[in-house]
Amino acid sequence: MDTFQFLVSGLALALQPEYLIFAIIGCVIGTLVGVLPGVGPVAGTAILIPVTFSMDPAAAIIMLSAIYYGTMYGGTITSVLVNVPGEAASAITCLDGYAMAKKGRAGPALAVAALGSFTGGTIATLCLVMLALPLTKFALGFGPPEFFALLMIGLSLVAALAGRSLILGLMSATFGLMISFVGIDPVVGAPRFTFGVTSLLAGISIVPVAMGLFGVSEILSSLLQSKGPTKAAPVGSLMPSRDDMKRSWAPVLRGSFVGTLLGMIPGMNAFVPTAMSYVLEKKVSKTPDKFGTGMIEGVAGPETANNAYANAALIPLFTLGVPGSPTIAVLMGAFMMNGLTPGPLLFIEHADIAWTIIASLFVGNIILVLLNVPLIPIWVSLLKIPQRILHVSILLLCIMGVYTVNNSAFDILVMIFFGVLGLIMKKLQIPAAPMILTVVLGPLLEQALRQSLEISQGTPAICLSRPLAAGRLSVGGGIVAVSLMGAVPKRRGTDSEV
Amino acid sequence: MKLSYRVLALVGLAFSIFIAATALDLRLMTRLGPGPGFFPFSLAVLFGLLSVGLYFKAGAIAKLATGDGDPEPRDRPAEIAVLLLVTTLTVSAVFFEYLGFCLSMLGFCIAALLIMGERRWYVIAPTALIGSFGVYFLFVHYLGVSLPEGLISI
Numbered sequence: 001m002d003t004f005q006f007l008v009s010g011l012a013l014a015l016q017p018e019y020l021i022f023a024i025i026g027c028v029i030g031t032l033v034g035v036l037p038g039v040g041p042v043a044g045t046a047i048l049i050p051v052t053f054s055m056d057p058a059a060a061i062i063m064l065s066a067i068y069y070g071t072m073y074g075g076t077i078t079s080v081l082v083n084v085p086g087e088a089a090s091a092i093t094c095l096d097g098y099a100m101a102k103k104g105r106a107g108p109a110l111a112v113a114a115l116g117s118f119t120g121g122t123i124a125t126l127c128l129v130m131l132a133l134p135l136t137k138f139a140l141g142f143g144p145p146e147f148f149a150l151l152m153i154g155l156s157l158v159a160a161l162a163g164r165s166l167i168l169g170l171m172s173a174t175f176g177l178m179i180s181f182v183g184i185d186p187v188v189g190a191p192r193f194t195f196g197v198t199s200l201l202a203g204i205s206i207v208p209v210a211m212g213l214f215g216v217s218e219i220l221s222s223l224l225q226s227k228g229p230t231k232a233a234p235v236g237s238l239m240p241s242r243d244d245m246k247r248s249w250a251p252v253l254r255g256s257f258v259g260t261l262l263g264m265i266p267g268m269n270a271f272v273p274t275a276m277s278y279v280l281e282k283k284v285s286k287t288p289d290k291f292g293t294g295m296i297e298g299v300a301g302p303e304t305a306n307n308a309y310a311n312a313a314l315i316p317l318f319t320l321g322v323p324g325s326p327t328i329a330v331l332m333g334a335f336m337m338n339g340l341t342p343g344p345l346l347f348i349e350h351a352d353i354a355w356t357i358i359a360s361l362f363v364g365n366i367i368l369v370l371l372n373v374p375l376i377p378i379w380v381s382l383l384k385i386p387q388r389i390l391h392v393s394i395l396l397l398c399i400m401g402v403y404t405v406n407n408s409a410f411d412i413l414v415m416i417f418f419g420v421l422g423l424i425m426k427k428l429q430i431p432a433a434p435m436i437l438t439v440v441l442g443p444l445l446e447q448a449l450r451q452s453l454e455i456s457q458g459t460p461a462i463c464l465s466r467p468l469a470a471g472r473l474s475v476g477g478g479i480v481a482v483s484l485m486g487a488v489p490k491r492r493g494t495d496s497e498v
Numbered sequence: 499m500k501l502s503y504r505v506l507a508l509v510g511l512a513f514s515i516f517i518a519a520t521a522l523d524l525r526l527m528t529r530l531g532p533g534p535g536f537f538p539f540s541l542a543v544l545f546g547l548l549s550v551g552l553y554f555k556a557g558a559i560a561k562l563a564t565g566d567g568d569p570e571p572r573d574r575p576a577e578i579a580v581l582l583l584v585t586t587l588t589v590s591a592v593f594f595e596y597l598g599f600c601l602s603m604l605g606f607c608i609a610a611l612l613i614m615g616e617r618r619w620y621v622i623a624p625t626a627l628i629g630s631f632g633v634y635f636l637f638v639h640y641l642g643v644s645l646p647e648g649l650i651s652i
Binding site (some may be wrong): 051052167170172187193216219224386393396403404416419423427447449453454 | 503517524525526531532533534536541542548571579580591596598602606610611621625637641645
């Protein structure tokens, strides 16, 4: 079968009522997660993983993916109406979106954001469709050394996620790797760092780590910051004017391009494509000085880039099995917990599931537009829920979600530990993203390297003697070098990167 | 902030020494290459080096973190609330399986709401009841999620 036939058969399955319902549920939960400040896409996706255990694997991933890209749209609503981004990727929308809301034009801003999100998401999904089979065929030739080299690229991207200080970012990543080595050694079978605790023999699961770092820590952190009640600007008419549409189509296309391109690069932060799209719109505008005063281009471009990025970020996961961001790492964990291994073999062993999920991305983007625009007043009303009740509910869901992964109360304690650790990291401005990425990559990386060394009878040169592996290691080295070079000039300046 | 980073660096260094020592007890190398202790040992060494780097760069990193402005003032009551919430979470986790989901979460919801400053019983009672018995009923009976029954079964 060719790509088109695979897609059509996937679409036929994705449109079945069961999958359609889970896509709708995912979009609703995702939007909810995006609307509520403090619950990011990582925690939102992680909390719901245990609920998916009793579900069909395809339905489970469809729902979790919908939560992921639904979050991206949900964040826009609070950015425009309250000037508080629901998640980091929507922060740039506050600039012109909220300015439009203050002028009584929140409705057109949200409508254009929804249409842009749909366009960006659809274009990025089309790229996934076109690249899926060629990249999969290419990746099928990988042995353990090539896979190790590929994972090293993922690991080298830690430098990109390191934030303001490279040292702190690397410490976070190294700690994540050390956590990933807890449990039974994959080759010899010896217990490592279990300290006699039976619950640690199976290792530390990604779910309690992600929920602790991104869910519990967020709530603990919000207790330290007293916030007043949230007041939303009136939505007004949702219909954009002809002038709005005329001014928006080009930023939407440019945003789709920027978001798709950057989404395919593992390690790219969700904020980067939106910021880059905003800068691009400002550069091409005839009135750049008016940006920040309610320019529709400043909403259309970044919001399109935002959703294009979210969908395009699935390309390396589906085709190469490499998670490019913390949310995608959690999604990868969800794949594995549901018995699916993302990467080229997914298209061989579970082609029907893979194409159903891809087709559901198209369906999900349509659902998001149809569901979100008319329901904006309902989403806004959710902001009136008292924060205390919201926080207790989230903690409750976290406890329940973590427990059900292994039916172990020990995992709740692990989550609390990482919640406290996450709070300390937040206070000390240590990025958590590298840690979650390495917790996922660590075991895969170790297994690939040790298998490679077994093949070569213990000769590390195997990773350099095979062209594909050597090429990839060079790319990884290049990424680290570029990241370090980027840090050096800043270090000399006042705003140094250490 | 500078002091906090220095303390973090020293804790990190102690942690890395402990991990390196533990990793040495596992085999570092086997006939076919790295053994179970090789990667943890290497990472412990790296973590130790990064901790040393952090110790000496603490001032510059602190400047990056706070900019030129003063660090945020400490809020004692909020810090106590965080401590109490973490304690409540831990106690709930420890007794989670013995008491069961309903009772442990009932206690947790009431305690957490009180810690967060809620004093209205007509808010606390329904939230705690829905968060414990309501959630249990929904997830166990409708979504097929397994949660501990503990002392009572519904």
